[in-house]
Amino acid sequence: MDKQPAATIDVEPVPASIYELIREDIISGKIGPNERLKIADLAKRYGTSTNPIREALQQLRGEDFVIMEPHRGARVRPIDENFVRDIIEIAALIEPALTRWFVGIATEADIAQLLEIQAEIEALNFSDPNRHGQLDTRFHEVIYDRHYNRHAADLWWRHREVLRAISRRFPTSLSRRAAVLREHHELIEAIRAQDADRAAAVIAAHVEGSGRHIIEHMRLARATGARKPLT
Template sequence: MAETSDFKAEPPAGIDSIGASSEGASLYELIREDIIEGRLAANERLVVTDLARRHGTSTNPVREALQLLRGEGFVTFVANRGARVRPIDQDFVRDIYEIGVLIEPALTRWFVNMATVEDIAELERIQGLIEENNFADTYRHSELDTAFHTVMYQRHYNRHAAELWWKHREVLRAVSRRFNFTLARRAAILREHRELIALVKAGEADKAADLISRHVEGSGRHVLEQMRARNAARAG
């Protein structure tokens, strides 16, 4: 099949927990996916015995998976009361984007200074896939958008920053599952990516970093507006 792996990236080595491994979707990945994809509600209780039954295993692997997710920050724990899904709400998203605005420009700067021709080719390939998609599938657009950034950040010029990006990335996936970017916003993303590639080729690190800063801030603002609008609609 035309697997989605046409833009699959590897998680930073060392952090073996975050990121989808090639084949064996282990238990914690499945549970994390359930959280990201929104199949589990915010603050929903994660009952070990239920999850064990559902996944056809005993309780022990589930418990370990939940602890791992706790360490990653996707699950909260209370002693003797078990785990709950950590909600991905407005504050959560706003905070993530604020961090992105701080981190991504620096990552971009490093990338521009150290990018190989293969890296740039890969960027253009992703960009091609986005244009090919031509706004047809909003979810795929989002996936490709994060893939674009991932290409820039995955070779860890700074391992911690790369790990941060991988966590950030999971949240972005969660957001894109819940909210569709408008056509206008998607057009802006496309345009800014194109600009970015040009700047990368020209070796303009500072300008590229600036652009990314505005790019991330713009996306963040847009997502938050979407979230606010939905909340207002729900309340009204």
């Protein structure tokens, strides 16, 4: 009854938690920065009672996606250029450290996996931004996922998700594309050569480049599109 053959398969089998839904709506921009989050509205919107909404908001607050003032409710934390700069800076500190460690434990198989993903990325050649994002995430995931410092890896992941969401809104410039491919290759090379310093340097540059790219686009969008810091 509920089993559809469905050629392409639907991607939303589980209704996901309210928390995830709101979060997704925030980072995807459906709920705009600084926008007021009224409990009653959200409850209606997601078809639940107010309780789960309140809980989701508290969690989001803990993760800093949402700002709350007593008796004045919640609003979406504005994800602006500064915010991006901040998390990029942190990423630029953490990722090289994680990468360094990976260099010490990487096996032939790991490198093969990286090459494989990289090959897919190149085959795709940025034609499907969504898919590209997935692959790119997976590429770095291979490197970070086995690290013993789960805290650091989680931090990376959380930042990554925010950035991915933002990036989705604009295309990747040609020069950035080239840089991404080049840096991935260099990274693989450095890992293969067991050169932790170089690997760390490459990933640091990679992160910074990505940050610059995003911020430039945001700035551009801000200058071009209509403005509404709002409320």
